[in-house]
Amino acid sequence: MLVAAIAVAYRVYPDHIEVLHVGKWSAPFGICLVADGLAAIMVLMTGLMAVLMAIFSMVTIESRRIKDGYFFLYFVLLAGVNGAFLTGDLFNLYVWFEVLLIASFVLIVLGGNRDQLDGAVKYVTMNLLGSVIFLSAVGLIYGKTGTLNMADLAQRMPDISNTPLIQASGGMLIVAFGIKAGLFPLFSWLPASYHTPPHAVTTLFSALLTKVGIYALIRITTLVFASEQGYFQPLLLVVAALTMVTGVLGAVAQYDLRRLLSFHIVSQIGYLLFGLALFTPFGLAAALFFMVHVMAAKAALFVVSAIVYYLRGTSDLKVLGSFAQLHPALTVLFAVPAMSLAGLPPLSGFIAKLALVRAGLESSAYITVAVSLAVSVLTLYSMTKIWNEVFWKPAPAMQSGSFSERPLSRTRIWGMVLPATILAAFSVGLSLAAQPAFSFALRVATQLLDPDAYITAVLGTPS
Amino acid sequence: MQISLVLLIAVLFGCGFYLLMRRSFLKVILGLMLLSHAANLLVFTAAGIVRDAPPLVHDSMSAPPAGSADPVPQALVLTAIVISFGITAFALVLFRRAYDVLGSDDIDELRRTET
Numbered sequence: 001m002l003v004a005a006i007a008v009a010y011r012v013y014p015d016h017i018e019v020l021h022v023g024k025w026s027a028p029f030g031i032c033l034v035a036d037g038l039a040a041i042m043v044l045m046t047g048l049m050a051v052l053m054a055i056f057s058m059v060t061i062e063s064r065r066i067k068d069g070y071f072f073l074y075f076v077l078l079a080g081v082n083g084a085f086l087t088g089d090l091f092n093l094y095v096w097f098e099v100l101l102i103a104s105f106v107l108i109v110l111g112g113n114r115d116q117l118d119g120a121v122k123y124v125t126m127n128l129l130g131s132v133i134f135l136s137a138v139g140l141i142y143g144k145t146g147t148l149n150m151a152d153l154a155q156r157m158p159d160i161s162n163t164p165l166i167q168a169s170g171g172m173l174i175v176a177f178g179i180k181a182g183l184f185p186l187f188s189w190l191p192a193s194y195h196t197p198p199h200a201v202t203t204l205f206s207a208l209l210t211k212v213g214i215y216a217l218i219r220i221t222t223l224v225f226a227s228e229q230g231y232f233q234p235l236l237l238v239v240a241a242l243t244m245v246t247g248v249l250g251a252v253a254q255y256d257l258r259r260l261l262s263f264h265i266v267s268q269i270g271y272l273l274f275g276l277a278l279f280t281p282f283g284l285a286a287a288l289f290f291m292v293h294v295m296a297a298k299a300a301l302f303v304v305s306a307i308v309y310y311l312r313g314t315s316d317l318k319v320l321g322s323f324a325q326l327h328p329a330l331t332v333l334f335a336v337p338a339m340s341l342a343g344l345p346p347l348s349g350f351i352a353k354l355a356l357v358r359a360g361l362e363s364s365a366y367i368t369v370a371v372s373l374a375v376s377v378l379t380l381y382s383m384t385k386i387w388n389e390v391f392w393k394p395a396p397a398m399q400s401g402s403f404s405e406r407p408l409s410r411t412r413i414w415g416m417v418l419p420a421t422i423l424a425a426f427s428v429g430l431s432l433a434a435q436p437a438f439s440f441a442l443r444v445a446t447q448l449l450d451p452d453a454y455i456t457a458v459l460g461t462p463s
Numbered sequence: 464m465q466i467s468l469v470l471l472i473a474v475l476f477g478c479g480f481y482l483l484m485r486r487s488f489l490k491v492i493l494g495l496m497l498l499s500h501a502a503n504l505l506v507f508t509a510a511g512i513v514r515d516a517p518p519l520v521h522d523s524m525s526a527p528p529a530g531s532a533d534p535v536p537q538a539l540v541l542t543a544i545v546i547s548f549g550i551t552a553f554a555l556v557l558f559r560r561a562y563d564v565l566g567s568d569d570i571d572e573l574r575r576t577e578t
Contacts, residue, residue: 091539098546105553109560117561121488121570124554128495129483131550135502135543142536143509 032149034088034458037444041288042085042215045295048426049207050078052419056303057200059415060310065111065198073110074204077103081208085215088458090138090148090224093216097134097180101127104209108197119193126189130179137172140165151458153224154451170225174217174232181213183273184243187266191250194265195258199306202258206265207299211291214272221276222284222448229279236277241371244270248378257305257315257390260382261298264341267375268294274372275356278363284445286355289438293340293348293430300337300423304330307416308390311405317386321395326405331391333417336424338387340431342380348430355438468508475501488558488568495554499547503540510536 035043054074061070080100087093105127109120142148144165145156160166175186182190190210194202221232247267254260272294275287307330308323309315324331340347353376360369397404430437447453475497482494515532562568 091542095542095546098550102550102553105557109557112560112564114564117557117564120557121561124557125483125491125495128550128554129498132495132498132502135499136505139502139506139509139536139539142506142539143511146533148535148539 031092032088032458033086034151034454035086036454036457037440037447038215038218038288039085041292041441041444042211043082045211045292046078046081046085046208049204049295049299052299052422053200053204053207055415056203056306056419059412060200060306061198062111068110070107070110073103073107076100077107077204077208081212084212088150090141090150090153092148094131094134094138097212097216098131100209100212101131104205107201108193108205110201111198113196115196119196122189123193126179126186130176130186133172133179134176137169137176140169140172144169149458150219150223151451151455154226155455155459157224158227166225167228167231170220170228170232173220173225174236177213177216177220178239179213181210181217181273182243182266182269183239184246184266184270187243187247187269190266191259191262194262195256199258199302199309202262203299203302203306206262206302207295210265210269211295214269214276214291217273218276218284218287218448221279223451223454226451233277233279236273237365237368240270240274240277241368242270243267243273244372244375248375248382251382252378252385254382255317257308257317257320257386258302260317260386261301261305264379264382265298267379268298268341270375271353271356271372274365274368275359277368278359278365279449280359280363281442281445281449282355282362283359284448285438285441286352286359288441288444289348289355289434290352292437292441293352293427296423296426296430297337297340297349300420300427301334301341303416303420303423304334304337307413307420310408310412310416313406317389319396320390321393322398323391325394330417333420333424334391335387337427338383340427342383343376344380346431348427348434351431351434351438465508465512468504468512472501472504472508475504486570488562488570491570492551492554492558496547496551499543499551503543503547506543507536507540 054071057070057074077100080096080098080103083096084093084100087096105120105124108123109116138148141153144160144163145153147153147156157166179186179189194205197205221229221236225232244267247263247265247270251260251263251267254263268290271290272287275283275290278284305315308320311327312320314320336347340349343349343353353372356372357369360366360372479494479496479498479501482490482497485491485494510533513532518531518534558568565572
């Protein structure tokens with residue numbers, strides 16, 4: 001799958017848009033798959049995550065869960081994610097969302113202990129609500145325009161923009177994707193459910209699912225509702241700032257490693273939305289760069305938290321400790337993505353945040369920039385907290401003499417360390433290759449903000 | 464016809480959201496079902512309820528003749544009905560299982576995963 005993703009990315013590089021008309025029904029009548037720069041980046045990252053998480057799952061998922069169809073659902077989920085990234089049709093996007101939701105519902109309850117069911121009830125209810133709102137918006141848009149092909153919609157939209165119905169359906173789409181992406185104030189299901197399933201599932205969800213929501217937001221606001229950007233911009237900027245703040249404040253208050261990281265997902269989503277909401281090429285490029293960076297760094301942190309859990313059997317910060325003495329290599333493996341996430345130079349997070357801040361200042365969104373900088377400091381604080389509690393301080397059990405670690409087999413250790421190392425190396429590599437990576441992101445962003453190329457590629461007629 | 468459908472959709476959405484905010488599992492499920500029905504009807508109604516000729520394409524033509532009905536909304540609603548049926552079935556089983564394991568059908572008592 002990674003190979004196929006690289007092939008797609010190669011064909012799309014640098015400015016080409018690849019279109020597949022499924023069943024040879026020409027657009028806008030048939031459903032088409034479209035791979036432009038944004039979709040290619042997302043598919044590429046999905047492919048990378050899929051391979052690494054498969055290795056990680058093989059050593060951490062119990063045989064009872066595998067027997068219940070873990071890997072089958074794993075690939076259904078990936079099919080849904082890739083379909084959502086590649087489709088060029090609004091209703092088809094809804095169908096792919098449902099495919100990945102069903103797979104994620106089952107993955108989140110698979111194994112069925114109490115915490116999982118408890119989290120799943122909230123996860124399922126909120127996401128179904130999101131789907132209903134999405135479907136209603138699709139219906140309203142079809143009723144008004146008579147088409148569902150995104151390129152065709154983009155072409156017709158300027159004629160009917162600024163009507164209340166279109167603005168309402170655009171708002172409904174933003175709410176629906178906001179639920180899936182975990183935006184303020186719709187994020188509450190995320191920290192309530194993401195820490196309950198096995199570590200591999202959490203890592204996969206955090207790397208892919210919320211990003212699908214953000215991808216859909218980018219697609220909708222830059223393509224279909226391109227003419228309504230001025231209407232939605234203030235709302236999106238405020239929501240971005242609030243998402244950042246609530247996410248990180250939640251994280252600061254947590255004492256469970258995985259819950260802390262789950263709250264950080266919310267906070268990072270705020271940054272992505274901030275880059276999008278500026279609607280400048282530079283801001284969007286910064287958001288794309290940030291997205292790639294955060295997928296790698298976040299997944300690396302979750303894998304490290306899994307290693308910690310499997311060694312000690314708990315992820316409570318108060319009980320953990322003295323990893324720096326006993327496992328210096330693991331400590332480095334945590335430090336690199338953690339500092340990257342907090343945005344310390346010279347790692348990729350620093351470049352991503354610097355670009356975001358610069359883009360924000362250029363568009364004079366001073367308040368959101370100030371908020372994002374303050375949130376950065378708090379992110380650093382919560383990462384330092386993990387550092388102190390898990391790695392630096394002596395474990396409380398050590399003083400009382402009841403300290404013990406679970407023995408782990410070699411394959412298990414390597415199956416967990418390998419993905420974490422690759423992801424951390426990816427994060428470092430991204431900062432070393434920041435110039436070419438960012439200029440590519442800038443090209444993709446320019447392509448996104450000029451939907452004519454997309455429309456021409458899909459409909460085959462110069463607009 | 465259209466007016467009565469619109470009123471029906473409004474009632475369904477209203478009841479759905481009301482039930483969704485109740486604490487009992489069963490009412491939440493019923494709320495979700497009503498909401499999905501409301502959304503399906505909305506797609507159907509928004510696309511226009513009109514009496515038109517069936518959209519049949521003769522061998523000699525490449526597109527349906529003018530004045531025929533639009534088949535797309537029905538295809539959309541059919542897909543959406545199938546999806547919502549599957550999801551409702553899953554949600555029912557999940558909530559039943561959650562009730563068995565957690566020993567409560569009160570949403571407010573699901574605090575194990577909260578802070």
